[in-house]
Amino acid sequence: MITTSSVRVSHATQVLTGTVSLPASKSEANRALILRALSGQEFPIHNLSDANDTQLLNRLLSTPAGAEVSAEDAGTVMRFLTAYYAIKNQKVTLTGTARMCQRPIGVLVDALRKLGAQIEYLGQEGFPPLQIKGFEYAGSNQLTVRADISSQYISALLMIAPLLPVGLKLTLEGKIGSEPYIRMTLAQMAHFGVQASFEGNTITVPAHQYEPKVYTVESDWSAASYWYSAVALAKEADLLLPALRADSLQGDSVLPRLMAPFGVHTQFVAEGVRLTKQELQEPLERIDFSACPDLAQTVAALAAGLQVEVEMTGLESLRIKETDRVLALQQELPNVGATLQETEEGVFTVFSGKEAKNDPSIHTYEDHRMAMAFAPLALRQQIEIEEPSVVKKSYPRFWEALAAVGFEIEPIS
Ligand SMILES: O=C(O)C1=C[C@@H](OP(=O)(O)O)[C@@H](O)[C@H](O)C1
Numbered sequence: 001m002i003t004t005s006s007v008r009v010s011h012a013t014q015v016l017t018g019t020v021s022l023p024a025s026k027s028e029a030n031r032a033l034i035l036r037a038l039s040g041q042e043f044p045i046h047n048l049s050d051a052n053d054t055q056l057l058n059r060l061l062s063t064p065a066g067a068e069v070s071a072e073d074a075g076t077v078m079r080f081l082t083a084y085y086a087i088k089n090q091k092v093t094l095t096g097t098a099r100m101c102q103r104p105i106g107v108l109v110d111a112l113r114k115l116g117a118q119i120e121y122l123g124q125e126g127f128p129p130l131q132i133k134g135f136e137y138a139g140s141n142q143l144t145v146r147a148d149i150s151s152q153y154i155s156a157l158l159m160i161a162p163l164l165p166v167g168l169k170l171t172l173e174g175k176i177g178s179e180p181y182i183r184m185t186l187a188q189m190a191h192f193g194v195q196a197s198f199e200g201n202t203i204t205v206p207a208h209q210y211e212p213k214v215y216t217v218e219s220d221w222s223a224a225s226y227w228y229s230a231v232a233l234a235k236e237a238d239l240l241l242p243a244l245r246a247d248s249l250q251g252d253s254v255l256p257r258l259m260a261p262f263g264v265h266t267q268f269v270a271e272g273v274r275l276t277k278q279e280l281q282e283p284l285e286r287i288d289f290s291a292c293p294d295l296a297q298t299v300a301a302l303a304a305g306l307q308v309e310v311e312m313t314g315l316e317s318l319r320i321k322e323t324d325r326v327l328a329l330q331q332e333l334p335n336v337g338a339t340l341q342e343t344e345e346g347v348f349t350v351f352s353g354k355e356a357k358n359d360p361s362i363h364t365y366e367d368h369r370m371a372m373a374f375a376p377l378a379l380r381q382q383i384e385i386e387e388p389s390v391v392k393k394s395y396p397r398f399w400e401a402l403a404a405v406g407f408e409i410e411p412i413s
């Protein structure tokens with residue numbers, strides 16, 4: 001783990017070959033951990049992510065909850081534990097980093113209150129920290145929730161729904177953002193014996209006991225995106241990304257299709273995926289990130305590196321993630337010769353090919369994806385990334401993995 005204030009990243013040959021070490025998906029791992037805890041049984045979860053988000057949730061679930069619990073900067077931990085502690089009738093104060101206390105949670109708290117949870121806000125209404133005081137079933141088995149802010153509220157409610165006396169009928173209102181994450185939740189619930197139905201905008205979950213069953217977490221497709229970007233920016237590349245599957249539960253497994261126009265060829269092999277270079281395809285279409293918001297920064301930085309123009313939509317949820325990611329991109333892209341401008345309502349265009357700074361330094365705003373999205377640009381010019389330890393949220397061995405395929409990583413104090 002690099003803990004210096006920044007790292008200087010470069011690559012002498014721009015040729016990438018070898019096997020990349022990928023973390024396991026923190027999304028899948030954190031669902032598996034919550035579902036195991038809700039099952040009340042012990043069973044192995046293989047390939048548990050070493051991401052801080054997952055290690056943190058694992059610790060919090062395997063020790064009795066103290067009076068105050070911190071979800072740190074992990075959205076899934078904050079949202080999933082709010083529902084978990086409520087249904088388990090555990091009295092805790094749930095807090096997080098300063099940024100976490102600016103990330104809304106009102107939709108989830110309102111829904112849990114309707115089900116019978118007693119939850120109070122200790123600071124600003126609608127935001128952590130929360131005091132969870134107990135649960136007394138209110139008799140309702142139908143809820144309507146907004147689906148256009150964060151899918152994590154919906155996943156949190158779905159996972160506890162089978163423990164309610166008669167299950168739950170959840171109606172989703174508005175545009176459904178991050179939908180593949182909702183489907184991932186339902187697929188993992190089905191793995192543990194709970195079959196929900198998702199028809200139109202209504203999800204029906206029966207009351208049912210989760211059944212113990214070994215679970216193996218897939219590698220993280222969001223983390224794979226930085227390698228797709230690296231391949232697109234390299235002169236030559238042949239990389240193996242282990243333990244990724246074509247039949248993934250992760251929405252970010254759209255990468256083979258998304259990255260083909262940027263010159264990356266994906267081949268599914270027995271061990272995972274093999275990435276090689278192919279011709280850049282023109283023209284690049286407008287890309288909608290509402291189903292895969294975690295890929296937006298990767299694509300914006302890559303467009304800057306390739307000096308192409310890209311139109312991006314579906315960025316609404318980026319404003320309430322680890323940082324305001326739209327603003328962070330707008331502030332940092334000019335360092336590498338690009339801008340991000342809202343060209344129509346809801347449409348953001350990366351304009352590139354402007355003059356990049358010499359030895360640019362990228363501020364990362366306590367956001368792992370800012371660090372990882374910009375790092376592959378080192379294949380085109382030396383780049384400094386500030387606060388490199390931020391990657392520990394999802395990909396603690398990111399810098400080591402870059403070094404293993406020829407990137408020079410120089411820690412700077
Ligand atoms: O459920 C999950 O595991 C996640 C859902 C997404 O968040 P939103 O639903 O808030 O968009 C995604 O950005 C996040 O990294 C992980």
Ligand SMILES: C=C(OP(=O)(O)O)C(=O)O
Pocket residue numbers: 073074075076077294321322369394
């Ligand atoms: C948005 C993210 O995480 P979370 O919302 O779980 O903090 C992310 O990992 O990009």
